[in-house]
Amino acid sequence: MDEETGTGRPKGGPNRLISEVSPYLLQHAYNPVDWYAWGDDAFAEARRKDRMVFLSIGYATCHWCHVMERESFGDPEVARVMNEHFIAIKVDREERPDLDQIYMAASQILTGSGGWPLNIILTPERKPFFAMTYIPRESRFGSPGIIDVLTGIATMWRDDREKLLASAQAVSRSLDTRPERGRSPQRTMLDAGFQDLLLRYDRVRGGFGPAPKFPLPHNLLFLLRYYRLKEEPKALDMVEKTLRSMALGGIRDQVGFGFHRYSTDADWLVPHFEKMLYDQALLVLAYSEAFQATGDRFFERVARETLDFVDREMTSTEGAFYSGQDADTAGEEGGYYLWTRAELGELLDPDTFRIATAAWHVTTPGNFLDPVTGERTGKNILHSTRTPDQIAARLKMTPEELDSVLSAARATLAGARRERGAPMTDDKILTDWNGLMIAACARASRVFSEPRYADRAGAASGFLLDRLQAGDGSLLHRYRNGQAGIAGQASDYAFLIFGLCELFMARSNTRDLSAACDLARIFDDRFRDSRHGGYFTTPAGQDDVIARRIDLYDGAIPSPNSVAFTSLLTLSHLTGDTVYEKRASDIGRLYSGPLSRSPAAYTFFLAGLGSVYGPSGEVVIVEGEGDGSGREMAAALNRRYLPFIVLIQKTPENREELSRLAPFTAVMDAPAGTSRAYACIRHTCLRPVTTAEELLDEVERR
Structure with missing residues (x-):
């Protein structure tokens, strides 16, 4: 027995977490705390010893999780108290989002807030009665340690x-509630969502609400659809201002690209430095759609550069996507991304130095404050306060000359930065987040x-369906180091179906549509609430959670039900099967009450609702053998911002299988050697056309 920590293992030896797969759990494998992973063994031990459970939930790229690990969980005295009075359990929230959701809801009930690291005290029956986030080892400023x-x-x-x-029992009862089924959301909910976002909008800096500011791309996806539906210029203005401010700000890595998780200030300057896969995916969707809506090449460039970052730094050799990159390097948050003016002077030639420091606002005092003292450190977060065209004009250069200089500066700084040692990449592969990235690449x-973007999406989807699909067709949630595990959750099905639908529209491979339909059937069988509609977070039969919940809220990641709503409507258009539309309608009725209270909390759902009240429909392009006009029509359609239209390309290669999956396409044909487009908008079929000009005229005037 180690007297300092009260454990039976040798001092300095690993605890039980050493045998886990999660990078986050492995970060705690040498703590003196006698950690368990989540499982029956831990709770059986809690009952046997009549102890409370200390449940700690975090993730591998979380800065404050690292701080608490160093300060507290790595401290022998803290470990002694925990090991004496508690059974300690570590959970990776990205491996078990269902547990994170339940106990985050408990934290909201108990304290009115939440975040990570999330620390919850439970009874041996898994019921919560106390919650806290980061807490220091020792008491500070009147707050206990x-x-x-x-x-x-x-x-x-x-x-x-x-x-x-008694407190635990009351909280548990509150957790075991489900949204009430109401009437179908009305068109006015779209107006309410727009007005809610307009009230929260920061007209000076873009974004919504005060600091901290999160990207929340689904707000922008909804506003773009609202603009298309209502021709409301304010909606587009909010999107353009927000996307431009983020792209120029410190929340975006100006050297290697990709977006950090959120901004700690209102100016998008000082980020929380981790980079998450889901943010890259959703932002690629937003920037791509903004380009369609505006034709502004700046948005195209940001989308492409974000995809380049993901391809370079967050893609496995087998084509799947990693989860995230850490905020810390050698214990310093953001150190990898910060620069002094002197460093740039040593690395860049004088002309490049002059232009780069002006473009990126690099000063001798710096703009990064020490998180403890609040004093300037001399280090800079690279950012711009003007557009590239404005910067070029001030420096008396052409935009092309400025771009050439800054590209060279980026290459030099990227090389120097690699010498610092890159932040840790969380290399676990999650089915749900990969589904979002597949959708983004395909779009x-x-x-x-x-x-090539569709090729990347295809490689990732092939990996998931090969390595993360069980023999019965069900999904697994996580893959790492050759090991797939953890039963798939609602987000895995909803997000991958979303990705597969987008991929089918991008490359016309019926295997993608077939896989989406197969997963939708399993999703229905294992997750659907057959009485009230909607989808539970966890599958039927999972017994290690205290409540089976239906998640509607669109937070940093949209909810499974919001994504399922959109994907089911898409599947209905792609296949002609109205059962999917009925399932989507059932989901919609669960949102009636929540939307009336806070519509801006459900913007991914509202984006999907736009297709219910907008000019939705399908375009089937029948491609003739050797005729290129079909591809021209598809390309013309894809360049336009038509978010309520789904595209099906019927080719000589896929026509037989497509007729099975989407029987309504069987009768659609074209004379030999020619191509023809069939459009059906608002349940009304239009005359077949043979040119891109005719097709756009038919579709855009609806």
Whole structure:
């Protein structure tokens, strides 16, 4: 027995987490805390020893999770208190989003807030009664440290347990609630969502609300659809201002590209430096659609550069996508991305130095403040306050000359930055986040006429369907180091179906549509609430959670039900099967009450709702053998912003299988050697056309 920590293992030896797959859990494998992974063994031990459970939830790229690991979980005295009074469990929120959702909801009930690291005290029956996020080892400024907090809770467990158990019971009852089924959301909910976002909009800096500011691309996807539906210029203005401000700000890595998770200030300057796959995916969708809506090449460039970053730094050798990159390097948050003016002077020639420091606002005092003292450090977060054209004009250069100089500067800085040691990449592969990235790559392939993006999406989808699909067709959630595991959750099905639908529209491979339909059937069988509609987060039969919840809220990641709503409507158009539309309608009725209270909290759903009330429909392009006009019609359609239209390309190669999956296409044909487009908008079929000009005229005037 180690006397310092109260464990039975040798001092400095690993704990149980050493056998786990998650990078986050492995980061805690040498803590003196006697950690368990989530599972029956931990709770059986809690019951046997009559102890509370200390549940700690975080993720591998979380800065404050690292701080708490170093300060507290790596400290022998903290470990001694935890090991004496608690059974300690570590959970990677990205591996178990269902647990994270449940206990984050508990934190909201108990404290009115939440975040990561999320630390919850449970009964041995998994019921929560106390919640906290980051807490220092020692008391500071009148706030207690973790040793004082845990010692106090241990005293209450001994002396006033009934009060804690009553609290746990009340919280558990609150968690086990489901949204009420109402009437179908009306068109006016779209107006309410727009007005809600307009009230929150920062007219000076873009974005919504005060600091901290999150990208929330689904807000922008909804506003773009609202603009298309209502021709409301304010909606487009909000999108353009926000996307431009983020792209020029410190929230975007100006050297290697890709977006950091959020901005700690209102100016998009000082980010929380981790980079997450889901942010890259959703932002690629937003920038791609903004390009369609405006024709502004700046948005195209940002989308392409983000995809280049993902391809270079977040893609496995087998084509799937990694989860994220850490905020910290050698214990310093953001150090990898910061520059002093002197460093740039040493690395760049004088002319490049002059232009780069002006373009990126590099100063001697710097703009990055020490997080402890609040003093300037001399380090700079590279950012711009003007567009490239404005910067070029101020420097008396052409935009092309400026671009050439800054590209050379980026290459030099990227090389120097690699010498610092790159942040850790969380290399686990998650089915749901990969589904979002597949959708983004496929959409970009269509918008920019870039087949290589569809190839990337195809490689990732092939990996998922090969390595993360069980023999019965069900999905697994996580893959790492050759090991696939954890039963798929609602987000895995909803997001991958979304990605497969987008991929089918990008490359016309019926295997993508067939896989989407197969997954939709399993999703229905294992997750659907057959009484009220909607989809539970966890599959039927999973018994290690205290509540089976239906998630509607669109947070940093859209909810499974919001994405499923959109994907089911898309499948209905792609296949002609109205069962999908009925399922989507059932989901919609769950949103009636929540939308009336806070419409801006459900903007991915509202984006999908736009297709219910907009000029939705399908275009089937029948490609003739050796005739290129079909591809020309498809390319013309893809360049336009037509978010309520789905595209089906019937080719000589896929026509037989397509007729099975989408029987309504069987009768659509074209004379030999020619191509023809069939458009059906608002349940009304239009005359077949043979040129891109005719097709756009038919579709855009509806």
